[in-house]
Amino acid sequence: xxxxxxxxxxxxxxxxxxxxxxxxxxxxxxxxxxxxxxxxxxxxxxxxxxxxxxxxxxxxxxxxxxxxxxxxxxxxxxxxxxxxxxxxxxxxxxxxxxxxxxxxxxxxxx
Amino acid sequence: xxxxxxxxxxxxxxxxxxxxxxxxxxxxxxxxxxxxxxxxxxxxxxxxxxxxxxxxxxxxxxxxxxxxxxxxxxxxxxxxxxxxxxxxxxxxxxxxxxxxxxxxxxxxxxxxxxxxx
Numbered sequence: 001x002x003x004x005x006x007x008x009x010x011x012x013x014x015x016x017x018x019x020x021x022x023x024x025x026x027x028x029x030x031x032x033x034x035x036x037x038x039x040x041x042x043x044x045x046x047x048x049x050x051x052x053x054x055x056x057x058x059x060x061x062x063x064x065x066x067x068x069x070x071x072x073x074x075x076x077x078x079x080x081x082x083x084x085x086x087x088x089x090x091x092x093x094x095x096x097x098x099x100x101x102x103x104x105x106x107x108x109x110x
Numbered sequence: 111x112x113x114x115x116x117x118x119x120x121x122x123x124x125x126x127x128x129x130x131x132x133x134x135x136x137x138x139x140x141x142x143x144x145x146x147x148x149x150x151x152x153x154x155x156x157x158x159x160x161x162x163x164x165x166x167x168x169x170x171x172x173x174x175x176x177x178x179x180x181x182x183x184x185x186x187x188x189x190x191x192x193x194x195x196x197x198x199x200x201x202x203x204x205x206x207x208x209x210x211x212x213x214x215x216x217x218x219x220x221x222x223x224x225x226x227x
Contacts (some may be wrong), residue, residue: 047216056185102152
């Protein structure tokens with residue numbers, strides 16, 4: 001069974017600063033994928049970034065980067081230069097069938 | 111590319127009636143589709159996984175007779191909530207994957223908000 005844990009129900013960050021959203025996981029699969037999604041108030045799920053378990057380098061996509069520490073089973077999302085539009089729910093997920101964590105509500109302050 | 115649509119976006123129905131939600135992959139063939147339910151201020155919970163032409167695989171605790179899933183073609187999956195009750199009111203989201211080797215190719219629909227009165 002796969003399990004995803006997000007321990008931060010809510011986070012605040014000042015505009016233009018960086019923020020790290022935590023995600024830990026547990027899986028017995030030797031090969032797996034980790035995902036981060038953003039869900040604004042409209043409800044749509046917006047794909048942000050993907051990390052494969054065998055990827056040697058941390059994934060990056062624009063202002064999003066993933067701090068992947070395989071031995072610690074963590075895949076934290078780093079958002080640099082936060083923008084007001086980044087305010088949303090953020091979900092970490094694992095596996096082909098997308099087991100989601102509880103989510104973190106990020107609020108960017110002007 | 112890789113657009114998934116859902117219809118309807120919002121639906122209100124009376125208790126005891128059935129509601130059908132459609133999930134379509136518009137520009138790719140979806141070998142697998144997933145159905146999720148999301149209650150307010152909660153995470154997405156996987157309900158079932160459906161593969162084209164075969165029976166859906168339901169997650170533990172999801173009533174297969176209440177939530178009927180049909181994946182009749184490579185571009186369409188439907189979720190029918192039968193004999194709906196107010197506790198079925200939720201946000202239902204589907205996702206689809208073309209099933210290629212790249213596992214991150216999963217695309218979400220915009221969701222359907224169901225309200226049962």
